[in-house]
Amino acid sequence: MNGELGWVPSREADFKQGEKNASSLSDSDVAALKLSMLPGVGPRIMSRLLEVFGDASSVLAASTERLAAVDGVGKQLLHKIRHVEDYVDVGTIVNWCAVKGVQLLFHSSDDYPRPLKDLYDPPPVLFAKGSVLPSDRLSVAIVGTRHGTAYGTRQAERMAYGLAQAGVTVVSGLARGIDAAAHRGALQGGGRTLAFLGSGLGEIYPSEHVDLVEEVSQSGSVMTEFPPYMKPRAGLFPQRNRLIAAMSAATLVIEAPQRSGALITAHLAGELGRDVLGLPGPVTGRASQGVNSLIRDGAILVQTVDDVLESLGPLAETVSTRDGHQVRHPVELKLNEVERQVLDAVSEGGVLIDQVIQASELPAHRVMATIGVLEMRRLVRRLPGQQIARV
Structure with missing residues (x-):
């Protein structure tokens, strides 16, 4: 694996530092890194293995018979999984990342990009700079x-x-x-x-x-x-x-x-x-x-x-923008200050228009005109009883 990395520790201190950096990872993260970096394990085979065994640690600990029964796992790949230490040097990879300022984002971690989890075959590990x-x-x-x-x-x-x-x-x-x-x-x-x-x-x-x-x-x-x-x-x-x-x-x-x-x-x-x-x-x-x-x-x-x-349609969940606004629909990024002020006073469950006027501290005629604009942009809808709600 070192030859494939193109960066080989040349001193004993480098090897020890690699081992130290790798030791900071959990056992499950180390297993995920080993399996995802193993030559021959692409997204499809990875997804099959994880579907059968649940996680990377269970894959590496599985019996030869169970591994061989997985579609796509031939003799060569079976041998690599059984001898993963010969093909993947975790210490070297982790040390390279530390030297280069590269983060390891594991699927199980909070900092992994959430939209990628919509994939049926999300990468177990991402390298991120x-x-x-x-x-x-x-x-x-x-x-x-x-x-x-x-x-x-x-x-x-x-x-x-x-x-x-x-x-x-x-x-x-x-x-x-x-x-x-x-x-x-x-x-x-x-x-x-x-x-x-x-x-x-x-x-x-x-x-x-x-x-x-x-x-x-x-x-x-x-x-x-x-x-x-x-x-x-x-x-x-x-x-x-x-x-x-x-x-x-x-x-x-x-x-x-x-x-x-x-x-x-x-x-x-x-x-x-x-x-x-x-x-x-x-x-x-x-x-x-x-x-x-x-x-x-x-x-x-x-x-x-x-x-x-x-x-763009509504987002799956509200996103906090860099300026602190809570956005559910991308078109909200086009709103001016008054439109934002009125929209912020409207809840998803519905609120009386009089309450919107009171909360926004704007003249009634201006609030009514702004509600009309927000309706056209499909950000709010009218409800019975002089109420409006966010879409």
């Missing part, structure tokens, strides 16, 4: 071709900039083209952005995005489920795409030809019940053929940041 905040649940993925045109990259930067300024976290895959433009637009907008890699954090791809990784990690997080020095391979990117789709309340596609990884992300988002959005491009442009077809087949056409916010 930077931070993931509760407010990141209010997020939109922006994805597209690696060969973005000037039009596509401008649109990606524009949409990401506007979303970031509105308080939405922008998620993407750090690839060339549209992905990179989305991350940069979010950073220019002074907001947060999350990146998911199709390689390890010790093998940044493309290599020219090393500086971008540092910028993103200062205003969000760069994450991967792969070992530190896992080199990028074609098959790893669709696997990475499921994390982008799951992390986001919606996926916005900007420029994608007919055969594009961005379309895979969009389809995964749809399967997860997330909104799928498309920004149209020239009908004669090859780079826009895929996204235009996506819109034709039912994706929501958007042209502005307001379109994106209005298209």
Whole structure:
């Protein structure tokens, strides 16, 4: 495993430090790290193993007969599981993370990104450089071709900039083209952005995005489920795409030809019940053929940041924004101070309009007009008896 990591402790002190860092992990976390880093154990086999045995510790302790009965576990993988210590050096991995400032986010921990738990095969362990905040649940993925045109990259930067300024976290895959433009637009907008890699954090791809990784990690997080020095391979990117789709309340596609990884992300988002959005491009442009077809087949056409916010449905649970507001629907980010003041005075169970006037300390005519605006934006609804309630 050390050779695969690309970083080998050269002194006895390094080995001891690795063992010390590893000893800070619980037995279940060590087992999860061993199993998830074992060559040959991908998301599907991992989900089967955990479905049968319950947790990683039970998998590693299982009998040869029970392991062999699991679909996908052949002789080679069976041998690796039985001799996991020969293939995975936990001390080396944990020490690499400590040296590089990389966090280990275990599925069982509170700091693991909650939206990823909607997957049937969530990674047991994530390597993360930077931070993931509760407010990141209010997020939109922006994805597209690696060969973005000037039009596509401008649109990606524009949409990401506007979303970031509105308080939405922008998620993407750090690839060339549209992905990179989305991350940069979010950073220019002074907001947060999350990146998911199709390689390890010790093998940044493309290599020219090393500086971008540092910028993103200062205003969000760069994450991967792969070992530190896992080199990028074609098959790893669709696997990475499921994390982008799951992390986001919606996926916005900007420029994608007919055969594009961005379309895979969009389809995964749809399967997860997330909104799928498309920004149209020239009908004669090859780079826009895929996204235009996506819109034709039912994706929501958007042209502005307001379109994106209005298209998003209510969040599964209330999210606290960076400025302290409690948001249930992304369109609330568009509200002005008066609209926010009135909405904050309305409960989900319903409240008398007179009580809203009293709580908001605004003139009655202004409250009534604002309620009309909130109704049009589908944030409140009228109830019998001069009452209103949040939607």
